[in-house]
Amino acid sequence: MRAMLRLGILSAVLAAAGPGYAQDVVTITEVIDGGSGGLAVDTGGNIYIGDFGPDLGGHGTRVFKVTPDGTVSVFADGFDGASGNDFDSQGNLFQSNINAWRIDKIAPDGTVAPFTNVGIIAPVGIAIDDADTLYVCNCGTHNIRKIAPDGTSSFYVGSPLFACPNGITMDDDHNLYVANFQDGNLIKITPDRTVSLFATIPGNNNGHVSYHNGLLYVVARGANQIYSVTLDGTVRLVAGSGERGNADGSLLEAQFSLPNDVVPDPSGRYLYVNDVVGGMAQNDTAPMVLRRIDLEAVADAPEAPVETGSWPLQIDAVRPNPFGSSVTISFSLTETMPVLATIHDVQGRQVRRVMDQSLDAGAHQLVWSGIDDSDQPVGPGVYFYRFRTPDRTQSGRIQLVR
Template structure:
């Protein structure tokens, strides 16, 4: 009997691993009528910000960015744009907005004040993304396709040419790899920090757009979410290239309901809620004609739809234990979830650098840092501390000194990302995997605890 019990548990855990992708549950309409055909971004305040590209693909005359609450209330956030296309929020809460017809990038302060941060070096800019160092990248649809980096108030070339083909949306992962979704074909292109480009996946075409084509793309929950504009569907894409349909039956319409039975019409922008549960997508109200030919297919009026991905991964006591990055042997972390207190404790074993941010312990430069922070879903915000003043096997008092901060984000029971910022200026991102097989974390998460 014990053997059979273990076998059943092993099979169950294997099954849970197979279904660990974001299985969308329901699609609903948040806003049934709005003139907002451009990019979509969820702000730090939890509201959804939707830009107006314009009336037709050939006439990018949209001037407004709207604020939409999660309850569907609409208000004007900012105006004065020239074809408001892709957008993204920076770490200060400002929204960077591309102007595809104006050839510039604007910054919108939280109070709606607009200022231009770069006005040259772009050719029909659409997607915008910001890396861990604060560098801003822009996807240019025109001129065959390119990615620019903003430097000194202008866009300077980063990469160009094939496989870019009117790159539309743009997003970035914790390792600073960029991902763009081509509008003129179905290819999703990965661009490394060094500028190497490769096709990660391709979304389907349709009779509506035989050559295929994508809307925007966003990163979250440890994966990518892609708008298939041609196929009128929404996809999940893992970073190793596995493409999975999560919403849309492939016909053009606005049917709400179970995700794979729902329908979309020329969907474009996409963004993920902070808790990783809801995807927000805008789309055209029209369901006839072709988006490539004006005026047969107006982009406005449009709708804002919500895709409920269901309960996402939440931190639980099943993740306790040792975690590490395989590329840095001899270093790692130990995690301990204090569930009753809603707190997370970790110890980080690493080594000294040539920048002494803690006192020397021994001539080998071993270092232990500790941290404690509140649990928020799949994320922990941590204050990093180093203990000072103690002696080996003695009861001497110990002082804990803050040396930095970190954000720990779990994608699953076996994968996490550790982003750190030390007070001496050192910063970086460490991908983590657990060192031992999961025993019951997946079971606890499946039960929502």
């Protein structure tokens, strides 16, 4: 599971208690000269931060170690865009390299060794189950890889719902949850590999996601906020005013700036979040600080579920389905907006871009005749259509029979 062994170790976070500890959100480090990559926490409460690099180009080379009192040191080096990470049961930290297309294994003493690069394309988030099997987000190919403890890498699942799958975590029933970077969708994958849209987070740009004590915690990078999601899909604002900045304070007054990852400490009392200092441009990832959210304050706050609203694009009909020569997807818009419509195979690979234009409010139709982007006929089987607007992505299943 993400970030820690469940040994019930008491947190040492309060060792450096001071006046600022009366606040719900506090900054625990000085400014760190590195980019905000993934977060993981060991059983002693130490936090490990991947150095993504100065911007979304992602060429950071280090992994930082932060003690609970905020002391920062370099734990390991030699990476290329250190993004998502997670610990296995032996205390090894597995680190994604988004630009090297590789997963590295970092021993407890900081020794780095390549683990696998097979099928790894622009990897980001990592979740590790109780058997030390890795599940890795391939942002570059919009799918999830499964990596056995011996390093054997295999395709796990793909879906047109994935839009640069970024963060990943696992609940107690071994369901996976994936946070998209290119939209606000949170995707659920059941153990039988059924993929579905689980929730939509405000901001249209997620960071990472973590599971703890029956709740999912999701970084809304685009909204500069942190949200929780119950296992029935209810979305609730946890922290962040929404105004970009780095000010500490109460839950809804504190500011975040392009936050990236969120992870609980071993005691379950706190959430750690890394965000950018300043963050004037949307692609900024550095420099950064590490923040801490008091979950006791969250528990005491009044319930305020987030109303995500209805989507202005509505799928009205898909006929015929299954289809032989062509399928017509009827949809309607409540307002004028750009619409991108694509067809994908079962591994999430784009087959055909069918529509990419601004459409007026009203009824519309999309027709796909079973051809790819090279105008060649595709084989029979299951495909997925995907509609993307500035606010959301929606997809559905279609079947071609020849």
